[in-house]
Amino acid sequence: MTHQLKSAVIGCGHMDSLHAQAIRLSPHTTLVAVCDSERNRAESLARRFESRTYDDLSLLLQHELPDVVTVATPDHLHLDIVLKAIAAGCHVFCEKPLATELRDAQRMSDAAVQQGVWLSVNYNRRYSFGYRKAKELIGSGRIGEVKHAIISVTDRTPSPKVARKPTVILTTLLTHHIDLLRYFCGEVTSVHARFSDATPNGLLEHVILSFQLAGGAVATIVAGYRDDQSRTTERMEISGTRGSIVVEDVTRSVKLIALETDRVELFQPNHFVASDSFYATVTDHVQDFIEHIAEDREPLNSGREGVRGLKIAAAAVQSHREGKSVEV
Numbered sequence: 001m002t003h004q005l006k007s008a009v010i011g012c013g014h015m016d017s018l019h020a021q022a023i024r025l026s027p028h029t030t031l032v033a034v035c036d037s038e039r040n041r042a043e044s045l046a047r048r049f050e051s052r053t054y055d056d057l058s059l060l061l062q063h064e065l066p067d068v069v070t071v072a073t074p075d076h077l078h079l080d081i082v083l084k085a086i087a088a089g090c091h092v093f094c095e096k097p098l099a100t101e102l103r104d105a106q107r108m109s110d111a112a113v114q115q116g117v118w119l120s121v122n123y124n125r126r127y128s129f130g131y132r133k134a135k136e137l138i139g140s141g142r143i144g145e146v147k148h149a150i151i152s153v154t155d156r157t158p159s160p161k162v163a164r165k166p167t168v169i170l171t172t173l174l175t176h177h178i179d180l181l182r183y184f185c186g187e188v189t190s191v192h193a194r195f196s197d198a199t200p201n202g203l204l205e206h207v208i209l210s211f212q213l214a215g216g217a218v219a220t221i222v223a224g225y226r227d228d229q230s231r232t233t234e235r236m237e238i239s240g241t242r243g244s245i246v247v248e249d250v251t252r253s254v255k256l257i258a259l260e261t262d263r264v265e266l267f268q269p270n271h272f273v274a275s276d277s278f279y280a281t282v283t284d285h286v287q288d289f290i291e292h293i294a295e296d297r298e299p300l301n302s303g304r305e306g307v308r309g310l311k312i313a314a315a316a317v318q319s320h321r322e323g324k325s326v327e328v
């Protein structure tokens, strides 16, 4: 049996319309209201999606009694909004990272458990063409047992509004990639981090992270920021006892390289299908969350996953400070 749900979107910036679009496309819910502290932003989104407008979350919760709230405010503002929505009995889908501090993410996850609602964090890469295909190939044994993985990522330097700590790259960007390692290779048991020197803007912009994983695999993430880069670029290579898989740029292509290394199979998304685009991963994730709530099932990427990602990020900061590996 499914329930018909009422949903609201909080934070009407860049990500908002993806959340609103997902809600509009879901057969299980209706978008009743949107909220932004800058009212004109909420009004503009509400006009496009025919919903009511608020600039105060408490009033929205009181008047609309939503079942589901999606949160797309800047990272450091997730905590108060998520706690308020949970206290009002809402299931919450929150943009990554769940919070900027581990202790705040833990409070959110604990609050959801106590209130008996679901909290989910947007690790949308799990819904992409590239990583879905890689999961399928690994699941069918095509590369044997996973032994190591390398992820390289670059992104645009974040604005000062987001970049509030020198090591912000670990939370606002790399929680996605730490999640991918856990998804493909198993639980992280220890991490070693080495950052480049701080740049004039105070950020530690480049980092190499080495991981050990519970099943015996090892992995590395190398990441960096560049001013004015138009969007994120990334590549994952995952190797096993019988071959390797390379995922280019999340959705661009997947290569399967067998033990006979000159034989390569190439998989590419259908470029005529918009549902294979990067941002469709966000709408797919929101819709999947809502479907799970409507069917009373635990959604993917629960608050616990969000907490775990931040715990590993915090261990990386400790490793950088102490100059040694840290067990997680």
Ligand SMILES: NC(=O)c1ccc[n+]([C@@H]2O[C@H](COP(=O)([O-])OP(=O)(O)OC[C@H]3O[C@@H](n4cnc5c(N)ncnc54)[C@H](O)[C@@H]3O)[C@@H](O)[C@H]2O)c1
Residues within 6 Å of the ligand: 010, 011, 012, 013, 014, 015, 016, 035, 036, 037, 038, 041, 057, 071, 072, 073, 074, 075, 077, 095, 096, 097, 122, 124, 172, 282
């Ligand atoms: N999953 C992804 O691929 C992905 C990509 C980009 C951004 N994000 C995440 O999405 C979130 C939002 O990012 P963005 O780029 O859309 O930010 P943004 O700055 O464009 O938009 C944030 C909006 O929140 C509003 N806001 C601020 N405080 C508020 C409050 N107390 N109540 C209601 N509204 C408030 C702002 O006025 C603004 O309109 C961040 O957590 C970011 O890390 C995720």
